[in-house]
Each structure stands twice: as structure tokens, then as C-alpha cells.
Amino acid sequence: MEVSRCLSFHIHPHKKSEPDDDPHHFSPAASTLTPLSSPQTPWTHTPFHSSSPSQTLLYQCVTSLRRHDQGNILSIAVLQGNVITGTESNHIRVWRQPDFIERGYLKANSGNVRAIAVFGNVIFTAHQDHRVRVWNVTAGNSDNFCAKKLSVIPRHKSFDFVFRKKNLRHQDCISCLAYYHTEGLLYTGSWDKTVKTWTVSDQRCIDSFKAHNDTINAIVVNQEDGFVFTCSSDGSVKIWRRVYGENSHILTMTLKFRETPVNAIALSSSFNGYYLYSASSDGFINFWEKENTSGRFNHGGFLQGHRFGVLCLAVIERVIFSGSEDTTIRVWRREEGSRIHECLAVLNGHLGPVQCLTASILAENVVMGFLLFSASMDGTFKGWRVKIISEEHNTKNDTRVVICSSKMTPGEFERCSNRDQMNADEFLEFGMSPVLSPSWVQWKLQSNHNYF
Template structure:
């Protein structure tokens, strides 16, 4: 079923917009620098803000200073008739920043009071909440952990070598992780001719995103080779290859009802529904959502599947609202404020977090009337923000379990944790006093 198109804007052909897709090899060039393998066309120019928070050094941690500021006001949403940013005084405090010798931070996943971070190195670091201390790591021979997913007792990590490593975790006394599999299995790089169709078991380009459908026992992997592969978790076999887009696929998410969403450099989001009676090709295209000439780099879905967010290279975060039927979506509007490409999105309850190549994060709240307000602009990174994870609750035992905590990873190699807490109940309606956020790590 067709959705409503976003409002008209001046033409900006997709072909003129640089791609942020992950690429580890280019047949037309021979550049060997690591930075050119990832996001080669991202501008690292520092954005110009009306007020830039002072950066605290580690020597000032003994007596942290408090600052009062007023976030700069982003441009208004297409569909909102009221002010999108509440002009509130904001209290923020810098405690510390975690910088490891791992290079760029490329992926983050949070589950069961644990946060997993992947980077250019071969190490996946594990952090314990609420104190946010490093409590272990996972190692492999391959480098560049480009995507992470955690589901129940399994950790899935996609690497730049087009393979997925799987760890099993147990909770007997202490958390333990045991490497159990590699996808595809060794020796599985063969072509099988099924009903006259050629199906390759391994992606032909680097993997960009992972998604898990636990109820259907399925792991999805998307790649710059323009395909999505469907893996059966029980035996780790590839059961389907979806020719999803004409351009590299940057992000995928799957809803609880099994609907799959794919975002691509072709400036569209496509919606796929699984039909169990379709034999070898059970996934069928339901609708294509246009993003107004701008490649879609990241997707996020609310927990109830009611709102789909797509971050684009033009700095907009478009969102679509779920209709009465599964896979039916209606265009809701766009959140605007970033000056560079939106590279990552996170969602927790009615909070939405967008990380951008402009080195800032914006925290949005979705109100009961469906409109969005920008609560805070988190500044502190000195490079594009590549990944973000948002979750409810605090990060210390003394904090009340409300508000939202945010982990951000940047191409500057720094991992940070932020705490966003509003003094009024934003979920019920009106912001009355202020909003405070702390830079914790």
C-alpha cells in the first residue's frame, strides 16, 4: 500500500550525494589508508554552534564544573505547527571520556545491563552498567566490527571480511562468552544451483547492518552488494538472498511482527513482508518509501513498531507512522537540525537519539500528539558520530530509574555515555522546568 510522500523540496539527485556506505576495497583506486575505507566522503569539518560547551580535561575531574547553556535551535519540522525545540536552560557536566587504542568506534549494542562496542581493531569491549566499567572483551582474528546485535544468549558481530562471528553468553556467577560459530560456516562458499537460480552463500561486499527476528529464528545481514541475506539461526544456513535495492544497503531493522525495513543509497526505504507459503523466496516487497533524493544511512524503530525513523545524508530524520495493517506506513514528517549526514539512530520509549557527521547528537522526545521536540544537543565529540545506543534509566545506583542514558561512539575513537533527564514527565505531555544532561564517559 502506497504511503504519503514527504513534502516537496528542491531537487537534489541521489547521484550527486556522496555515499557513506562502508567499503573496504575499491577497484578503481589503490588508497590504503584506513580512514578512506570508511565514510570516505564525510566532511570532518567542525560545525559552527552559537554556544560550544567547554571541553574538560581529565585533570579537572576532581572538581567538575557545571555550566548553564541554552541549546541552539534547529530548524522546524515540516509538519509541526509549534516550536520543535523547547528553549530551556540546560545543566551539563563532563566527567570523563573513554579513549582506547582501538581506532574508530563503529558499532554499539546494549542488552541486559551490558554494552558491547566494536571498533577498527579485533576487540569487542564489554561494559557493565550501571557503573559503566569495562568487564571483558571478545577477540577474533578479523578486524573492523561494523555491526553488533545481541539477542537473548547470543552476540552477533559483523566484520569487514563479510563474515559474522557468534558468541554464546552465560550468567553462571559471572558473565562468560564462548565463541560458537562463524557465518557462513567454513567451506560454505560454494554455489548451489536451486531451481535454476544461482545463490552465493557469502556476501560479495562488506556487511553494513544486522537485524534479528527471534520469533522466526532468523538473522538478517545487509551489505553494500545490494542484497539482504536471511540466515536460519538454528543451523546458521542461508535460506534466502533478497535482491533488495539497486544501490548499497546501509541499514536494516525488523519489527516484532516480522516486517523487514531496508534503507539504501538509492534514497528509499523498502518494506518487506515474509510469506511462509512462498517457497524459496518468502520475502516480498510491500511498499517503497521515498526519502526525497537523499540516501538513507540509518534506521530505528520504536519498541512497539509504531514509528519508523530514517536518517539521511541531508541531515533530516524522516519518520513514518504505522497504519492499521502490517507493513502499512504513512509519512509523518521530518526532524531537522543536523548540519551534516545523520549516521546513526537510537530509540528508547518515547526518546529518539540521532548522531551525525556534524559531531553532535540530538535527543528528541515524541509527545502524545505525535509531534517531536528537541530536548538536548550533545556536543563533545571531535569527529563524526558513527553509532549510538539509548536505554531507559540511569547509569549509577544513586540515580532514579527515569530519563534516558545514551552511549555514543565516534570516528574520533572516543566512547561517551550521556544522561538525559527532564524535570517533568515528558511522556505525559508538557515540559515545565528544564532538562539536564551529563557527559559521563
């Protein structure tokens, strides 16, 4: 498979941003007009090549960008043919798919954008000052991209005293966002262990409750029934239901498989029901299946293959993407009408922990295609093109497929994990990472070995 060559050019850093007073906080990038020279972006394209020998899945890295002074990418979202990235700086950058030309950036007076949620032409971004910015954008594939800041949640700083008195403002970092578009409600989860519900129309907090005993790492809303899913470093996943006719929420179920932090969750719908996936610091991806009759979620098994903790998930239909501390991205597929999962490929390229992922679908006849976007603590942002050949058109058996479920034979378990065996080449690969120190790798391997 021919692999796209990435452009290589150097770009000068941006000027320091100004306060967030003007409601129009969007700056177009010069790269929109001159793709090979952009004085406004601190990112450069770097060449990278990759392909998969699998007959079931083909992939290529179509672009690789490295930062200069913006800090790590902390959040990614896809909106109308564009990729939105939030970093440690106060710039939320906009990239065009699939050529990754920078179209501009949204500018706020606070950085550390750890969460981004999108719906329609609206972007929600969470910032270091424990507030959320709401932006209206006009995007599409043309060069006409503009954005306007609609509001800040909670409202202006002059209301700070009132919000603090009523305990309606988060007291620590907002780590995750979820928008329930049917009711126009925005859910925010925080390191302060609470979940808050906001009405986007008037920026009011209508409910606030302590959801976990430790930091909340992810939040998801089922758009069909409004159920809210949260996960935490306390090792649990919880399911919440809004009380009919009221603004309060009640806990309906707590899911817990191991005493280890849960870093990410994702929902996947199917003809038979729903699957809930949770990514843990022990390297497992647990999944639960929802019963259509009772509505209960039953533990269906786990996906095993990552050596270290799984930090992020992206799910589209029956395909699951997982990013890990072990610097890799794994692509899994659930068999139709079954709990059995296959590991189709391991994407290598990052040199540090993969801390955020998102994906969009590209249907191509008999081939299911995706654009996958990943960001790592090594300072790189990568775009991948992934193609999965349908089962009926795959005529060759792929010996690299790993069956990962709760019912595995000893041989399958050994193939799937191999956690306590790392050869010299693999250790060297981790040792070369600018983020993962050899001593940390040894400690993680020893911890995993003791755990099992």
C-alpha cells in the same frame, strides 16, 4: 547538577590476536580486578564535563574514553548491564555499566566489526571477512563474565566454494544485522546491495535477494509481525514481508522523501501504532506513521536541526537520539498521541562525526532516565546519563524547545534550521576538530545552502 568525574589512567596496548580456532574466544580484562590499572586495554579514561540548562532534560557525560591503537568504534550494543563495542580491530570489547570498567573482550581472526546484534545471552558480530560470529555469553553485573563462540555464518572456510557457487555468501562488507527471535532468523545487509536470511540453528542461508540499487546501511525487524525494513544510499527505505509458509520475501512498500542517502532507520511503537524514523545525509530525520487499519506508512514530517548528515539513530518509546556529522547528538521527544516532536537538548562533546549510538532505559519515578552511548570518528567513546522530566512535573517553559514537523511557520523553520548561518565561534569549533577540516566544513555548508 553534579557531574561525575572520570578516572584518568594510562593503559598499555594489547598483544596481537591469534587465529579464531579455539571456540572460547574471550579474555577477561585485568580491570575487572583492578579498576585503576589494566595492562590489556588500549583505552584510557579522559575527563569531560557537561550539563544541560533545560528544565525538561538534564544530562551529564559520565565517562569519556579515548582509543590508542584499536581504530574507530564502528558498532555498539547493550547486553545485560554491559556495553559491547566493535572496532576496526578484531577485538569486541565488553564494558560494565555504568562505571565503564572493561570486563574483557571477544577475539576473532577478522576485524572491522561494523554491526552487532544481541538477544538474550547471544551476541551476533559482523566482520571484515563477510562472515558473522555467534557468541554465547554469561554476563550480569557480577565479575563473572564469560563467552563462547557458538558458530560462524556462513560455516567453515572449507565450504567457501559451495557458498560462492550458490551465491549465498556476501560479496562485500556486511554493514548491518537484525535478529528475528520468534523464528530464529538472522538478517544481514551488505554493501553488495543484497539482504540474506540465515537460520541461526544450522547456519543455512534460506533467502537472498537484491534489496537496493546502492549499499545497504541499516536493517530492522519488527518483532511483532516479522516485517523487515531496510535503508540504502540510493535514498530509499523499503519494507519487506516474508511469504507465508515460504522462505522468500516480497517488497510491500518503498518510502522515499528526498534524493539523498539514508544512513539509519529505527522503529518506535506507541499506543496508536508505529513510527518509522530515517536519518539522511541532508541532515533531516524523516518519520512515517503506520495506519492501524491499512498498515500503510504515511509521511508525518521531519526533524530538522542537524547542520550536516545524520549518521545514526537510537529510539526508546517516544524518545529519539540522533548522531550527526556535525559532531553533536540531539535528543528529541514525540508528544503523546501527536506527530509533534520537540528537540530537548543538543549534546556536545565529540570533535568528530558521531557514527554510532545505542541507549538503555532507566526508570526513576517521575523522571525517565537513559544511559546513552556514543562513538565518534574523533576516536572517543562516551557514556551519557540523560533524564527527562515528565510534562506534568515540568513547570517552566523551555525556550530551547524546537518544534520540527512538516507543517512549520516561517519563524519555526528559521529557528529549527539556520543552516546557512554559522558564526565565527561555531566555525572555529569545527575547525579545531581533528576529523573535520575547515575546507570540508565550508563545502558542506555551501552544499546545504545550495540544496535549500
